[in-house]
Amino acid sequence: MVTYPITMTVNGTDRTDAVEGRLLLVDYLRNVLGLTGTHVGCNTSQCGACTVLLNDQAVKSCTVFAVQASGGIVLTIEGMATDGKLHPLQQGFWEEHGLQCGFCTPGMILSSYDLLKHNPDPSEVEIRHALEGNLCRCTGYQNIVKAVQYAARNGVLSVPAEESAQTVGAQEENGVAG
Amino acid sequence: MAYASLIGAKVKRKEDPRLITGNATYVSDLRLPGMQYVSIVRSPYAHARIQGIDTAAASGMPGVLAVVTGEDLLPLYGPMPMESGGEGEAVHDERDLGHTHYALSVGRVRHVGEAVAAVIAGTQAQADDAAAEVTVDWEQLPTVVDPEKAREPGAPLLFDDVPNNVERVWTHTEGDVEAAFASADHIVGQRLLNQRLCGIPMEGRAVVAANDPATGGLNLWTSTQAPHLLRTDLCGALRLPENLVRVVAPEVGGGFGVKIGIYPEDIALGAMALKYGVPLCWVEGRSEHMLATTHGRAQIADAEVAVQADGTVTALRMRILADLGAYPVAPGLSELTGRMATGSYNIPAVDLEAVTVFTNTTPVAAYRGAGRPEAAYYIERLMDLVADELGMDPVEVRRKNFIPPDAFPHTTATGELYDTGEYEKALSKALEISRYPALREEQRTRRLENSDRLLGIGVACWVEMCGFGPFESSVVRVEPGGTVTVLTGISPHGQGQETTFAQIVADQLGVEFDQVVVRHGDTRETPMGQGTMGSRGLAVGGAALVGAVSKVRDKAARIAAHMMEAAPEDIVLAGGSYQVKGAPHSALRLAEIADRAYSDDLPDDIDPGLEATSFFKPPELVYPFGTHVAVVEVERETGYVHLRDYFSVDDCGPRISPILVEGQVHGGLAQGISQALYEEVVYDEQGQLHSGSLMDYAIPRATHFPMFTTDQTVTTTPHNPLGAKGIGEAATIGSTPTIANAAIDALEPFGVRHLDIPMRPEKVWRAMGA
Numbered sequence A: 001m002v003t004y005p006i007t008m009t010v011n012g013t014d015r016t017d018a019v020e021g022r023l024l025l026v027d028y029l030r031n032v033l034g035l036t037g038t039h040v041g042c043n044t045s046q047c048g049a050c051t052v053l054l055n056d057q058a059v060k061s062c063t064v065f066a067v068q069a070s071g072g073i074v075l076t077i078e079g080m081a082t083d084g085k086l087h088p089l090q091q092g093f094w095e096e097h098g099l100q101c102g103f104c105t106p107g108m109i110l111s112s113y114d115l116l117k118h119n120p121d122p123s124e125v126e127i128r129h130a131l132e133g134n135l136c137r138c139t140g141y142q143n144i145v146k147a148v149q150y151a152a153r154n155g156v157l158s159v160p161a162e163e164s165a166q167t168v169g170a171q172e173e174n175g176v177a178g
Numbered sequence B: 001m002a003y004a005s006l007i008g009a010k011v012k013r014k015e016d017p018r019l020i021t022g023n024a025t026y027v028s029d030l031r032l033p034g035m036q037y038v039s040i041v042r043s044p045y046a047h048a049r050i051q052g053i054d055t056a057a058a059s060g061m062p063g064v065l066a067v068v069t070g071e072d073l074l075p076l077y078g079p080m081p082m083e084s085g086g087e088g089e090a091v092h093d094e095r096d097l098g099h100t101h102y103a104l105s106v107g108r109v110r111h112v113g114e115a116v117a118a119v120i121a122g123t124q125a126q127a128d129d130a131a132a133e134v135t136v137d138w139e140q141l142p143t144v145v146d147p148e149k150a151r152e153p154g155a156p157l158l159f160d161d162v163p164n165n166v167e168r169v170w171t172h173t174e175g176d177v178e179a180a181f182a183s184a185d186h187i188v189g190q191r192l193l194n195q196r197l198c199g200i201p202m203e204g205r206a207v208v209a210a211n212d213p214a215t216g217g218l219n220l221w222t223s224t225q226a227p228h229l230l231r232t233d234l235c236g237a238l239r240l241p242e243n244l245v246r247v248v249a250p251e252v253g254g255g256f257g258v259k260i261g262i263y264p265e266d267i268a269l270g271a272m273a274l275k276y277g278v279p280l281c282w283v284e285g286r287s288e289h290m291l292a293t294t295h296g297r298a299q300i301a302d303a304e305v306a307v308q309a310d311g312t313v314t315a316l317r318m319r320i321l322a323d324l325g326a327y328p329v330a331p332g333l334s335e336l337t338g339r340m341a342t343g344s345y346n347i348p349a350v351d352l353e354a355v356t357v358f359t360n361t362t363p364v365a366a367y368r369g370a371g372r373p374e375a376a377y378y379i380e381r382l383m384d385l386v387a388d389e390l391g392m393d394p395v396e397v398r399r400k401n402f403i404p405p406d407a408f409p410h411t412t413a414t415g416e417l418y419d420t421g422e423y424e425k426a427l428s429k430a431l432e433i434s435r436y437p438a439l440r441e442e443q444r445t446r447r448l449e450n451s452d453r454l455l456g457i458g459v460a461c462w463v464e465m466c467g468f469g470p471f472e473s474s475v476v477r478v479e480p481g482g483t484v485t486v487l488t489g490i491s492p493h494g495q496g497q498e499t500t501f502a503q504i505v506a507d508q509l510g511v512e513f514d515q516v517v518v519r520h521g522d523t524r525e526t527p528m529g530q531g532t533m534g535s536r537g538l539a540v541g542g543a544a545l546v547g548a549v550s551k552v553r554d555k556a557a558r559i560a561a562h563m564m565e566a567a568p569e570d571i572v573l574a575g576g577s578y579q580v581k582g583a584p585h586s587a588l589r590l591a592e593i594a595d596r597a598y599s600d601d602l603p604d605d606i607d608p609g610l611e612a613t614s615f616f617k618p619p620e621l622v623y624p625f626g627t628h629v630a631v632v633e634v635e636r637e638t639g640y641v642h643l644r645d646y647f648s649v650d651d652c653g654p655r656i657s658p659i660l661v662e663g664q665v666h667g668g669l670a671q672g673i674s675q676a677l678y679e680e681v682v683y684d685e686q687g688q689l690h691s692g693s694l695m696d697y698a699i700p701r702a703t704h705f706p707m708f709t710t711d712q713t714v715t716t717t718p719h720n721p722l723g724a725k726g727i728g729e730a731a732t733i734g735s736t737p738t739i740a741n742a743a744i745d746a747l748e749p750f751g752v753r754h755l756d757i758p759m760r761p762e763k764v765w766r767a768m769g770a
Helices: A025-032 A088-095 A105-118 A122-130 A142-155 A163-175 B016-020 B068-077 B124-131 B177-182 B227-238 B266-274 B286-292 B333-339 B372-388 B394-403 B423-434 B436-449 B495-509 B537-562 B590-597 B659-676 B730-746 B761-767
Strands: A005-009 A013-022 A052-056 A057-060 A072-075 B036-042 B049-052 B064-069 B115-121 B135-140 B166-174 B188-200 B206-212 B217-222 B245-248 B280-283 B295-307 B313-325 B351-356 B451-461 B471-479 B485-489 B516-519 B571-572 B577-580 B582-587 B611-616 B623-636 B641-651 B711-713
Touching: A005 B590, A013 A122, A052 A105, A052 B036, A057 A105, A088 B016, A105 A122, A105 A142, A105 B016, A105 B135, A105 B730, A122 A142, A142 B659, A163 B227, B036 B124, B036 B166, B036 B266, B036 B286, B049 B115, B049 B711, B064 B124, B064 B266, B064 B516, B064 B582, B115 B266, B135 B295, B166 B333, B177 B295, B177 B313, B177 B351, B188 B372, B206 B266, B217 B227, B227 B245, B227 B266, B266 B280, B295 B333, B295 B372, B313 B333, B313 B372, B333 B351, B333 B372, B372 B394, B372 B451, B372 B611, B372 B730, B394 B423, B394 B451, B423 B436, B423 B451, B423 B623, B423 B641, B436 B623, B471 B495, B471 B537, B471 B590, B485 B537, B495 B516, B495 B571, B495 B730, B537 B571, B537 B577, B537 B582, B537 B611, B537 B711, B571 B711, B577 B590, B582 B590, B641 B659, B641 B730, B659 B730, B730 B761
Parallel strands: A005 A072, B036 B280, B217 B245, B313 B351, B485 B516, B641 B711
Antiparallel strands: A005 A013, A052 A057, A052 A072, B036 B115, B049 B135, B064 B115, B166 B351, B188 B295, B206 B217, B206 B280, B295 B313, B451 B623, B471 B485, B471 B611, B571 B577, B577 B582, B623 B641
């Protein structure tokens, strides 16, 4: 089996591994790093359960090879809370009953995070559009939209500590104040 | 005090902290030492004989531990338990109609996706690689996919002993149907399709199986709604006693009915884990889900009603043809459709038939509503067709035929005993919050203006049966420190009973909400239960909880009486503490009573300990109801049906946790609306699945829905101590006919009387004569 060396910063921790070329980023996160909060729901990049942030951008990690992500910075659901304090998006999903079975929730939170970083005060239409790539079978999206609105109202701009200075810099470039 | 008002309060879910941080454990998150991975080899043909399976190449692939065929496992287990995947009371039928089917098929397959072999390897990729190298020598057989063709003479037979592929025929007649039709002023009939759907919980199925050195038995983690029922079936197939088998449903990522029954992978992994002595993991891929997890609905109904000039419906005739797919997983569901065929209406005469047929397709079983959405769809379309025929407002036709509130309990002509209902009240409220007259006025204006966005208004009045038995169970245990552990026989997977049940315990036992932990989904620690399905969690599981709480409270009162030197009958639970009536200064907290309960300082007539078990057997089913109103706009140029507004008024009795009930309504609406507008499983004539991934099967997205307006009326049931009815399936049942009625209403200027769901743009566009 041919393997390739990869390095990656995941939730603020530097990782180095040797992986098969065909290993998907989601399988690297789940099976190699043990970060099982990122889920697989469809294998065809339709459902968004596997959404993580790669270099400050939401990606479906079932459609990215681990080797493609090498050198990158990855944020998963496990990196959202800081010092035991929930991120406002996590708080929003809890406050607004934005989840039932919870399987889509990590992907929803990461996609919402991507939205709010680029658009801190989105309209309902903009939220729905931003979440179009994330399927939920439980909630009819009603309270998910409300959860994102809650986070927008309640300081989503606090950045998870695990994110690097580079990510914070990218936020500032997008005109997002800290 | 706070905990004295928790029932009906808005509380944040206990389940959520683990789910929003990525710390929950679904089956596919489990990692056992030495665990091996399984890939299933599936049939590419809808009907074929297996002439031989060549496993040699696959066996030599890297990492492969074993390649296993159906023949290999035959000595280790019996056939698949059938009739395991439905809702409603268990059906006992010992006939051998397709009941000799094995977890890994032997000799013959009857649908695409049927499991015929399994590969065990060190990684999932190695297992998948080797599975691709397993060669099966197939002899294709004639295929039948259309259920109407399946029952025709000369159709290919799935089972040699089942003539015309007819698995069963259910009939029910009541009243003088012939006379009613003979004297009718109008006869309104329609053939109504209820298309096949796929469940698509966001987590597919997954199984981890490991032998248990402690007992020599088996531990099985599986994504199921009913771990105890699954254990019973697993033990039957593997010929093991129940005390050697532990079934765990850890975090389960949605079910919607398709995770009720046992599946081939549960049994195959169990058998292989025992055979090879290593833990095994299988995780369903999404395309596997669409091929190998049971589908839902798949009915055709030919229905007609006899109607008097004033709109009174006097009789209903209905012939239901139910597509069972390839195996009898849930053959009783069409009977549930028949039993709910008259809906909210007093229709005194019925002539009903449900014919259930085998086809070379994935088996059809429970999917959110399971037989009742079909019934609501049929009767609510018929009511609109009656209105159309008579030139009446659809609302007035419904009012004309409602079962009046003073007629309850009401035995329907279909034989159901409806408990309670205030149908007019729910209808009136729905019309009020939707501003129905103003909507009709807007519609008139639009039509006069010849608008290219056609406004449609749909109304449906739903009722359903739920709260199935035969029983549910609960243990309530006050721990020595005064915290409370609840063990329940239901198995929630998103419904939130860890929260709802804690609210009930807090209120009724006098303990802080935060001090209550509710455990479920593990047969090793929870009492024998039925699981979560059929909108029964609160109405049946909650009732069992109330029974156990009541026993514990009574004992706590006896201990408190001893501690305060009072008579037990003088002890009251007030403001969260146990007090002597009229002397609140002497209050004892539950923790103090628990401390005494586990001490040696008890009188001889009180046993130590503070816990109780209760089993609740529902005396009758419960019948929640409601009225929904939808407003759609149909684009004249494209046929696209745009949902503008949705109003639902649902009556499930008292709500313990209103925000969770509303969540159930939201999700239910989404699924019902989606059946009306988007979803459909499509096979070709050879039984190949065309809708085999989420690229081809339309699950609705956030952009497809507006914010829903939800409201309620409250009618209690006498059949359980909470007075609660079910809510899980309610909104799904109500919304499909509401949307269909709205879309067809929009097309009235084009003379469209009926269109089958789903209302996809092309179909709607063609109906407008474009």
